[in-house]
Structures are given as C-alpha cells and as structure tokens.
Amino acid sequence: MVSLPEELEAREAAARRRVEELRADTAELALRLEAAQEVLSRLEITRETVTKVLAELSAAQADSEADVPVEPAQKPHPHGAGVVMVPPGREGLAATVLPDVYRDIMEVLADAPGPLQAKQIVPRIGLAATAGKIEGTRAKLKRLVERGWLTEDAPGRFTLVRRRTLGIDPPDLQ
Template sequence: MGSLFEELEAREAAARERVEELEAELADLAEQLERAREGLERLRVARETVAEVMAEMSADASVAAEEEPEAETADGEASSPYAGAERRVMGVLTVPKWRPGMGVDVLPRVYRDILEVIADAPGPVRAKQIVPRIGLATTAGRIEGTRSKLKRLVERGWLDEDEPGLFAPARLRTGASPNSQ
C-alpha cells in the first residue's frame, strides 16, 4: 500500500508544480496585458488630442491673440511691453473674453460654427446635439471635446449655461447676444 500513496504524492507534487508554473505564466501575461492596454489608451488619447488640435489649427490659422496690455511711455505714447520684438505665437488658438463690439470673427472657425448652431437653435442645446451639426462624428471623445469648448465659451462670456449641460446664446444686461454680432 505504501507505493500507492507514494504514487499519489508524486502526482500531487507534479500537479502542484504545473499549477505554480501556469500561475507564473498567467501573472506574466496579465502584466503584459496591462502594459499593452495602457499603451493603447495613451495612443488613443494622443491621436484624439492631435486630431482636435490640428482641426482647430487648420480651421482658422489667422486667429488673432488677445491684445497685450499697453503701457504708457514718459512722453505719453502707448507702447507694448514687446515693443521692437517680433512676437510669434505658434500653435496657440485663443478664445478672447467677450467685450462689447467684439464679433465672432475673432474666434477660431470651430468656435464660430458652435456659436452659429446655438444661435440657430430654438432653445438651449447640449453638446451631443451640436457635434453632428458642426460636421463631427458623434463619438464620446468628440462630444466631450465640444463640451469643453462650450464651457470655455461660457467662461469667456460668449455663451450662457443656465442649467448644467444646456448652452444658449449669452444674454447681456442690454439683452444683446455677443454671438449675434
């Protein structure tokens, strides 16, 4: 009878060893899978970010940056803090704060398109309603990117967001809307 127990113990030891080998392989594969998933996510985010930036840049390459505050010289003339220096901003698109008399022509093309869709809407609209109307695919990334632009337009006085997620033309004290100019 001793040999039967010895055979079972040997088989159990071999099975235990095989289980440990497979667990080690599984742990290694799980680690490889996690690294691959992280790499995939980084690439997806990078591609979406680059596509968004490139779309904005090509939409309107002639966007003017916000004016720098001017200082007066001793003789009373206004001078820029960058007087005499060539000022070049590359790859930066700004959404200036709305001021009376400012038209939508100072905004990048995609922002003008957004304001046009909102101005034409019968009431407040959501980002997911705007995305297809400005020619983008209705993916979660595009909707979130548009929502970010809408929030930026609200922060800078171009739009109102009376209820979370609902965007409408800005109402000023005079009742005029900056996007109607």
C-alpha cells in the same frame, strides 16, 4: 500498432513543447507590455506638463489681453501647437475673431430656438456623435461661457449672451 504508453509519451512531449512555446510568448508579451507602459507613462507626464504650462501661458495672455483691446478683424495667434485662443467676449467684438470650430458652435446656437446641449450641437457642426466629440464640444462650450460669449442657464444647456453685439445674427434678424 502503437502502444498506449508510447501514444501518451508522444502526446506529453507535444504538450510540453506547446507549454514551452506559450512561456516564450508570455515572456515576450511581458517585455512588450513593460515597454508600452513606459511609453504611456512618459506621454501622460508630458501631457500633464504641457497642459500646466499652457494654462499658465493662457492666464498670462488673458491678463495682458484685458489691458489691450482686440480689433474685431484681428485674429489672435495661438502661442503653442494645438492651442486655440478664445478672447474674452465683449460689446462690439465679432465672432469672426474666434477659431473656426468656435464660430461654428456660435452659428448653431444663433440658429437654435432655445438652449442646446453639447450632444445636440455636435452633429450640427459636422462631427460624429461619439462620447469624445461630445465631451470636447462641452469643453469648448464651457470655455465660451468662461470668456463671456455664452451663458449656461441650466446645467449643460447653452445659449448666446448677446446675439447682435457678438456679430452673430440669427437668419430671422438679418
């Protein structure tokens, strides 16, 4: 039969081993956390730098586009990976010059009986109604407002500026 002091010593030794294992795990996790934080920091800095550079390039591109008319059949080419060019909307310029997702947004708004919010547009263009997709679409809507394709009559409610001159005709006007 095992005595009580021997049993306590055995349990104490097992607990001591478990504490040492957890300390080793904690040290390893601390190293992994530090490495992951370093990667995150570098990615944040890179994203901020790229965003700044692309914004400067877009501003320069917009200035040069104001001087050179864009033909309706001509699609602008992006100047960087993942950059979508949205030319300024003007009389006679068809929505066909817009990238696909922007054209989809324009078509949804053309079919709508009135102003729509981003959260109403997202499912209609085939995206999941998640916060990220709604915010991304809201940014695109704001860009279309800035470039003169849409108006925001009330905060967060978007409509087309001109249906016929932008090359988007609702089904009942075709």
